[in-house]
Amino acid sequence: MTLNTHPSWIDEFPARIAELDRAHLRRRRRVVVPESGARLQVDGQSMLAFCSNDYLGLASHPALVQAACAGAHEFGVGAGASPLVSGHSAANEALEQALARFAELPRALYFYAGYATNIGIVPALVAEGDALFSDALNHACLIDGARLSRAHIHRYAHADLGALDAALSQSPARRKLVISDAVFSMDGDIADIPALLALCERHDALLLLDDAHGFGVLGPEGRGSLAKFGLTGARASRRVLYMATLGKAAGVAGAFVAGDDALVEWLLQKTRSYIFATAAPALLASALRASLRLIETEQWRRDHLSRLIARLRDGLQPILRGTPWRLGDSVTAIQALVIGPNDEALAVMEGLRERGLWVPAIRPPTVPEGTARLRIALSAAHSEDDVDRLIQGLAGLAPKSQLERPSAALEPTLA
Incomplete structure (x- = not known):
């Protein structure tokens, strides 16, 4: 056997780390x-x-702690399996129904983490040959989901709806997906959601909104950015998929996506980060139901x-x-x-x-x-x-x- 006498690329990591230090x-x-x-x-x-x-300020709230402890006593600590095997507990089912009611949308699907939600649902919606339109300041999980989809990506300047309109007009793709933060995580500004939805209506596109930083804070009773603009309930559009995380204002962990029943069912069937991962523990779902009650009433x-x-x-x-x-x-x-x-x-x-x-x-x-x-x-x-x-x-x-x-x-x- 001939030994490799050339320097290994593995030996480069200390120098690469030192370069990170030099660049602060x-x-x-x-x-x-x-x-x-x-x-x-x-x-x-x-x-x-x-x-x-x-x-x-809910992360340490006694009501959430008590609900999590009660959930652990009833369901144990771990889920044990994927939601499509045996991991979808009665607590998780109740949470999905509560989330749909709270967000005033037809159906919700509960995930164990926000990052896993977006990197999974974007490739479930579009693929090679389709077109995807992404705000330049979107969160990394939306960007990575776009890359994983293999759709043709059009990156438009932050909040430049004229550029988005032009890109949608010029795209020959039959399936078009627009993805955007609702509240942008590093600047705190709010997307013009009604204008985004109007463009999607005009160009037969689907709109995926990541409301990680608006859910619980914006809108009536904290129902989120869609509710802030009056786009839930009777005014909800089947063109909108609403995603929000549950480890921020809700004070616990996980995320959900909500929208039209057929779209959510498709995501349940096709989202790899949902199908092939162990479900979130039921104790978290128990805590989140307590959190929703506090968000709504306080x-x-x-x-x-x-x-x-x-x-x-x-x-x-x-x-x-x-x-x-x-x-x-x-x-x-x-x-x-x-x-x-x-x-x-x-x-x-x-x-x-x-x-x-x-x-x-x-x-x-x-x-x-x-x-x-x-x-x-x-x-x-x-x-x-x-x-x-x-x-x-x-x-x-x-x-x-x-x-x-x-x-x-x-x-x-x-x-």
Whole structure:
């Protein structure tokens, strides 16, 4: 046997990791332990956190904990099999019915994870020879689902509905699928869903919406972005598939897709990430039913969250004036403070950490080059004092505005 004497490609990984370090792109996991309210113990340090997608503060709610414990006592801990074998418990069935009622859509299908939902349902809807139209700022799971589908992908500029209309008009494909976040995860802006649906009606296309960051927060009783625009119930369109995750505002885990009965049945039959994966444990379904009841009845959580969003935005305006920092145009719980270079975003993150504030920096490839940012996530678990602490922390770290800097005539010259 002849041994390979050439250097192995496996030996390249240390250098490749070092390159991530040089570009300030290496990610590091933190070990966290929940404390009270919006506080987390991060690597052993107690921190006021502005990074959780637990928008309504339900993740540690006693009603959810009690429901999960009761579900574990009744059904055990694991599901044991795929939903199409023996994993679809009575609790999961009840949850699907509750989700359909809550979202005001004909039928719902419950998945164990949001990422698995989108990478599975997109290839179940379109394939080679079909056409897919994707917003440039869609979440990675929609992008990866599009790639897996092998459909011809048309990527249109963020929220550019004119470009989408033109691309749909020019496509000769019989089956067309438009995919879009409802609330964009890194900027917090909301898609123009009625306009997207109108284009799909005009061009005989199907619309898949990912409402991971709108479900539970937007619309009447938190029913989501479709409900916000009055496109559920009697006004629901068979052209819309509505997907939402259950590990954010709902405070638990998993995801669901809802829509026309025939479309949901097709997804049940053809989605590989549903068919070939063990079902979500019934205890989670039990907790989620408790969560839906709280989302529907405790409007004060959304009202409080809205006040915190306004307080943060108002408090940051004078700090940012004249600086290169930019606050995104968002009315949702996601407030993107764009810093720019990776190293500067990391420096601000570290400065906040030293002040007991945990706001991780988001860098490429999650966001475009040159737009590294602090993704500030607000929650009903925060208080007004918490938001004021963050504003004060950022005020101490912000670069001096152009108005505060000495004029060029007064600046010393270099010999």
